[in-house]
Amino acid sequence: MPELPEVETVRRSFVRARLQGPVTAVWRSAKALRTGNAWNQENLQALEGARPGKLQRRGKFLVWRFDTDAGTLGWLVHLGMSGRFVIARPDTQREPHTHVVVSFEDGREARFVDPRRFGGMRVAPIEQLFAEPPLSDLGPEPLARGFDMACLERAAGKSKRALRDVLLDQRVVAGVGNIYANEALFEARLHPLLPAYRLSESAWLRLADAVVSVLTRGLSNGGTTLRDYRDGNGRAGRNQDALNVYGRAGESCHDCSAVIVGFTLGGRGGAFCPEHQRRSRARRVP
DNA sequence: CAAGAATCCTGAATGC
DNA sequence: TGCATTCAGGATTCTT
Secondary structure, eight states, X not given: OOOHHHHHHHHHHHHHHOOOSOEEEEEEOXXXXXXXXXXXXXXXXXXXTOEEEEEEEETTXXXXXXXXXXXXXXXXXXXXXXXXXXXXXXTSOOOTXXXXXXXXXXXXXXXXXXXXXXXXXXXXXXXXXXXXXXXXXXXXXXXXXXXXXXXXXXXXTTOOSBHHHHHHOTTTSTTXXXXXXXXXXXXXXXXXXXXXXXXXXXXXXXXXXXXXXXXXXXXXXXXOOSSSOOOTTSOOOXXXXXXXXXXXXXSBOXXXXXXXXXXXXXXXXXXXXXXXXXXXXXXXXX
């Protein structure tokens, strides 16, 4: 599932590819993406004739600027669970579940492939795109200057919610998903089910540092590929080998050899080390 | 207001 | 072997 490091890796591969405009054609499959999502108004035909500009990322969203005679448009793309955004030659076979193809004058095309169709997209004037949900609801960028423990504490310091769910809330911090939430909690030595209001100042500091640290490592490893994720050139990431807890329930902890414990909360799985991530400071009596 | 459940979807994994 | 069932999960919307 693409989270901040994966989406940023995709962004970088598109920036390196430097697709040259203008857009010559837009193709859309017959199947809808994520119905029941108010912002998912595709309006893709507005991109025809537009010239590609800066490609940005906000949380797990890509925002690609396109210049037209009538002003600047933004193409908002979310990869959902199984989405891929790839650069391809027109004469190569389209993967199954290809739902959007945008062709550029230089002969290449951008393809959006999403088997589960949990992804979404929208084209709108750029100011409007940033002013409305989902972008307007996002919390701070964890890898930007200014992100620190105060951001987390302000947003969730009084919440009774479990830490794992606080980290998944895009209003608290943008771009963290289930993999990196669990990894950050391991790194910070905090139990994923601990209510947020119980954290001490030092624990908030550890957590903020851990979020930055696991995202940075994920990014330098080119993202985590558990199943579907690929970068813009179709390549898998390498961060799956660096995971400490996510997907490792029943295996032993890399640091202490305790057996990693799996759990489910709100329909979403997670995992933690029972030795490193205790609910309280009290040590268990052997 | 907050927290939990339901919703969307398909392929992989499991069950019989 | 083959068919049916279960499950996973991001973000939103609906309930409680």
